[in-house]
Amino acid sequence: MRQGRKIVPLNLSNDLVGHPTFTFSLSNEAQVFVSEILDDTFSLRLSIDLGPDGSHIASLHGPPDLVELFASLKLQVRCEIVADGYNVLTQDAIDAFVVSPESKAKLLEALDLREGDKVLDLMSGNGAVSQLLLEYADEKAMEIALSLCDTHYSQLKRIDPNVRERVVDVTVGDARALPYERESFDTVVLKMGLHEVPQLDQPLVMREVFRVLRKGGRFIIWQLLPASGVMQDVFTDIVRKSSMLARCESQAFNRYFPRQDQLAWLFKGAGFNECEEIFRAEFAYSTQARLSAELGGDSSKLEILNRFARDRAPQEVRDSMFWRDTGEDISLKVPACIYRTYKPS
Numbered sequence: 001m002r003q004g005r006k007i008v009p010l011n012l013s014n015d016l017v018g019h020p021t022f023t024f025s026l027s028n029e030a031q032v033f034v035s036e037i038l039d040d041t042f043s044l045r046l047s048i049d050l051g052p053d054g055s056h057i058a059s060l061h062g063p064p065d066l067v068e069l070f071a072s073l074k075l076q077v078r079c080e081i082v083a084d085g086y087n088v089l090t091q092d093a094i095d096a097f098v099v100s101p102e103s104k105a106k107l108l109e110a111l112d113l114r115e116g117d118k119v120l121d122l123m124s125g126n127g128a129v130s131q132l133l134l135e136y137a138d139e140k141a142m143e144i145a146l147s148l149c150d151t152h153y154s155q156l157k158r159i160d161p162n163v164r165e166r167v168v169d170v171t172v173g174d175a176r177a178l179p180y181e182r183e184s185f186d187t188v189v190l191k192m193g194l195h196e197v198p199q200l201d202q203p204l205v206m207r208e209v210f211r212v213l214r215k216g217g218r219f220i221i222w223q224l225l226p227a228s229g230v231m232q233d234v235f236t237d238i239v240r241k242s243s244m245l246a247r248c249e250s251q252a253f254n255r256y257f258p259r260q261d262q263l264a265w266l267f268k269g270a271g272f273n274e275c276e277e278i279f280r281a282e283f284a285y286s287t288q289a290r291l292s293a294e295l296g297g298d299s300s301k302l303e304i305l306n307r308f309a310r311d312r313a314p315q316e317v318r319d320s321m322f323w324r325d326t327g328e329d330i331s332l333k334v335p336a337c338i339y340r341t342y343k344p345s
């Protein structure tokens with residue numbers, strides 16, 4: 001059932017935070033979706049009132065028999081409200097993921113850009129990948145048509161104006177339901193993004209990339225890929241704990257770092273050709289680096305994170321993660337890989 005669901009964006013007003021009462025309405029697309037289910041047109045509104053004591057009352061405004069109607073259709077209506085998380089991230093947090101010149105060169109090699117290519121920078125964040133591609137295109141005196149898509153407006157706001165003015169579009173969109181026509185792109189690049197959606201949703205991202213790529217189009221993915229199940233669990237839990245301490249709620253709830261074998265299945269399941277590994281390096285994670293990046297310089301939070309990490313990581317997995325504990329900092333390494341695959345011609 002989860003695979004069959006449709007993801008529809010909601011219109012959320014920008015000034016929700018700090019307001020005791022707010023209302024959000026369904027986007028036009030969501031209205032269309034609901035009216036298609038019900039074979040009728042009407043307006044639907046879900047409001048949540050937050051009282052000063054933190055209590056809340058949610059109400060659904062629509063036809064009076066809506067709830068019975070949903071029940072008769074055996075529809076389950078579920079609404080999860082989580083804080084964005086990206087809106088509280090500082091520039092430090094974004095810069096903390098340092099990318100080596102070698103890995104940038106490998107990304108460009110994997111992309112193998114050609115004159116006139118239509119490229120989607122998916123989960124683009126602040127557009128760091130697009131910036132690299134534009135610099136490369138300038139060097140080669142080549143024109144490319146770039147689109148940037150990310151679900152968090154707070155991230156897109158950080159895009160350098162020089163990048164913004166040179167691209168075809170900057171779109172707020174969910175990777176699980178991309179707002180582009182089928183076969184719109186020659187290449188899709190997805191750097192450090194797949195793990196941002198829950199495990200059960202990762203096939204949806206793959207399917208959407210497959211849909212928007214032209215036949216023979218390239219898909220390049222750059223992803224942290226824990227080498228074993230234990231490493232995956234330990235790393236995910238430490239990153240999640242850090243996100244919770246930083247109040248980056250959506251990251252804490254959603255993130256799932258797939259292993260290499262899982263990624264291969266995801267490519268296969270969506271219909272892509274065999275993938276090739278273009279690059280492999282070790283990504284160095286450090287709890288102390290999160291102090292200014294995520295934890296607002298609060299050393300008591302760093303202590304909590306370090307204690308959690310020590311409790312969470314069994315001795316037998318520490319060697320394979322290059323675990324180092326200096327007392328104030330815990331560092332470990334996780335493989336970071338660039339893979340390329342193609343949509344069959």
Ligand SMILES: C[S@@+](CC[C@H](N)C(=O)[O-])C[C@H]1O[C@@H](n2cnc3c(N)ncnc32)[C@H](O)[C@@H]1O
Nearest residue numbers: 123124125128150151152155174175191192196
């Ligand atoms: C770690 S950042 C990577 C940004 C950029 N690709 C880079 O490497 O610099 C992950 C990005 O994924 C975006 N994101 C998270 N969930 C998403 C979704 N469901 N659809 C589209 N973008 C999403 C976040 O807003 C964030 O900008």
